[in-house]
Amino acid sequence: MKVVKFGGSSLADGGQFKKVTDIILMDPERKIIVVSAPGKRYDGDTKTTDLLIQLADRVTEQGDEQDAFRAVMARFETIVTELKLPAEVLTDIEEHLARLIETYRDDAERLYDGLKASGENQNAKLMAAYLQQRGEKASYVSPDEAGMYVTDDPGNAQILPESYEAMKTLRDREGILVIPGFFGYSKTGHIVTFPRGGSDISGSIVAAGVEASEYENFTDVDSVYSVNPALVETPYEMKEVTYREMRELAYSGFSVFHDEALLPVVKKRVPIVVKNTNHPQAEGTRIMAERTPDDMPVLGIASDKGFVSINLTKYLMNREVGFGRHLLEIFEAEEVSFEHTPSGIDNMSVIIREHQLENGKEERIIQRIQSELKVEDVQIERNLALVMVVGEGMARTVGVASKAATALAEAAVNIKMINQGSSETSMMFGVDAAKADLAVQSLYYAFFEKQKTVQ
Structure with missing residues (x-):
């Protein structure tokens, strides 16, 4: 049936x-x-x-x-x-x-x-x-x-x-x-x-x-x-x-x-x-569930707009037990879900869809981050697009990230952030929304058109 x-x-x-x-x-x-x-x-x-x-x-x-x-x-x-x-x-x-x-x-x-x-x-x-x-x-x-x-x-x-x-x-x-x-x-x-x-x-x-x-x-x-x-x-x-x-x-x-x-x-x-x-x-x-393996590390490239990144900085953040939990609890209290949380030792970003920050939620979240987490700086970066490079073949291929970064650099697309899951099925690049289509085109050429030329 x-x-x-x-x-x-x-x-x-x-x-x-x-x-x-x-x-x-x-x-x-x-x-x-x-x-x-x-x-x-x-x-x-x-x-x-x-x-x-x-x-x-x-x-x-x-x-x-x-x-x-x-x-x-x-x-x-x-x-x-x-x-x-x-x-x-x-x-x-x-x-x-x-x-x-x-x-x-x-x-x-x-x-x-x-x-x-x-x-x-x-x-x-x-x-x-x-x-x-x-x-x-x-x-x-x-x-x-x-x-x-x-x-x-x-x-x-x-x-x-x-x-x-x-x-x-x-x-x-x-x-x-x-x-x-x-x-x-x-x-x-x-x-x-x-x-x-x-x-x-x-x-x-x-x-x-x-x-x-x-x-x-x-x-x-x-x-x-x-x-x-x-x-x-x-x-x-x-x-x-x-x-x-x-x-x-x-x-x-x-x-x-x-x-x-x-x-x-x-x-x-x-x-x-x-x-x-x-x-x-x-x-x-x-x-x-499973597909026949092939020699193409990347299967698809996509982008979506309408994201913002809330970026915060605090010295010795990495030594503060419970900092990440407390931060995400602030978003949870406002019923805001997050997409990605790239971080360093003294900084952390929370990427969310912009429409979730309506009705005063943005102001309340920022105020609580400043008052409860005692951060040194918190900023909102708007007009962000996420570009995804997807393919299970990436896990067994050397140099995928290098090829992607080179393609974006040659197209004059600035990478604002990079995130890759542990499964290595996908790689995410944060770029200006105005450059999203150009980013997709440059990545497609690098992973598909150049490969056709080589073959």
């Missing part, structure tokens, strides 16, 4: 629905389908999820919500018309949205979660209806019926452990099952969404729950590339990637696969295959 997830671009309009259905029917093992909300149909188009957020904005602002409501309905109406589905399907969608608005009009968090989830929820119903119209035995399965129970934290759902056992019963059901991605249900019966990109998370959870033979993730690219294809010509296609490597790359800005989506399938060792809806015969990229 395979679990198959289709992204928003794969289900943007009626023509894409037909492609997806053909793909499903190509393989009888594709029994459980997880769908996203309709995505962009063309450059400049608006995703359905964004239209639903705009509708929620209008409702909470007590403004004129009718135009926003009609914009959402127009997206679904186009698909219903193109697929020649019964008119009552559209009526059900309209009634569902209106009911959500009236129920949660005075509860903004629940309203946003309910409306955001509607893109996936209604798209799953459309997919099930179209499969039935094509003569298939298919059914829509809501997340609560599937057993996807989550924490009651609006916009940041976490799967509850008992969900995996509950989902095993899906294996016994007949026909094709269509499940909406992006959300689950709390034990109190409320819709709660995963973080954005959560349809990948849903698909991974279902694949782990039913112990699928494979989790196929269909998107709009033939494979996962070693680098953002917008930055280089003909980027290297990765055919095999380990869970560890993909976790590092997804964290660092790869948009093809959500980093939180790896955990469920890693535990059950379910292989993932990333494939292209518009070119389904392409081999794609396989993500698994």
Whole structure:
């Protein structure tokens, strides 16, 4: 049994629905389908999820919500018309949205979660209806019926452990099952969404729950590339990637696969295959526990912006027992998570995502560091990007760090910090955000293009 997830671009309009259905029917093992909300149909188009957020904005602002409501309905109406589905399907969608608005009009968090989830929820119903119209035995399965129970934290759902056992019963059901991605249900019966990109998370959870033979993730690219294809010509296609490597790359800005989506399938060792809806015969990229070793030390290079570094200095810091613990407790008290903590004997940096320092948290953290840790200096460095060089082959290759540093120096990219984990699967460089793309390009040339020339 395979679990198959289709992204928003794969289900943007009626023509894409037909492609997806053909793909499903190509393989009888594709029994459980997880769908996203309709995505962009063309450059400049608006995703359905964004239209639903705009509708929620209008409702909470007590403004004129009718135009926003009609914009959402127009997206679904186009698909219903193109697929020649019964008119009552559209009526059900309209009634569902209106009911959500009236129920949660005075509860903004629940309203946003309910409306955001509607893109996936209604798209799953459309997919099930179209499969039935094509003569298939298919059914829509809501997340609560599937057993996807989550924490009651609006916009940041976490799967509850008992969900995996509950989902095993899906294996016994007949026909094709269509499940909406992006959300689950709390034990109190409320819709709660995963973080954005959560349809990948849903698909991974279902694949782990039913112990699928494979989790196929269909998107709009033939494979996962070693680098953002917008930055280089003909980027290297990765055919095999380990869970560890993909976790590092997804964290660092790869948009093809959500980093939180790896955990469920890693535990059950379910292989993932990333494939292209518009070119389904392409081999794609396989993500698994182990891959065949090759002679390439680096597999991928990625970057992400929006970081800040809080840098502090204190003489003889290394001799002060508990200093690091006390520092991190200050961040914990403000519910701020850290990304990296590079340090020296008299200095230490804490790298965090900048958005976590809102609502006065930055001022409170700095004040406590100064008053409680008695540091000599504390500064915040903004506009920081993290560039990751990833590959399990680095552990058995001499000179990777030297080659990377040389490439950045030749491109006039100043390295603000370097960090490498003990597993040697990845190496992180902190650079100015304005130089992030240049850094990626120079590293890609050093590790991929130069190697091609040598070969």
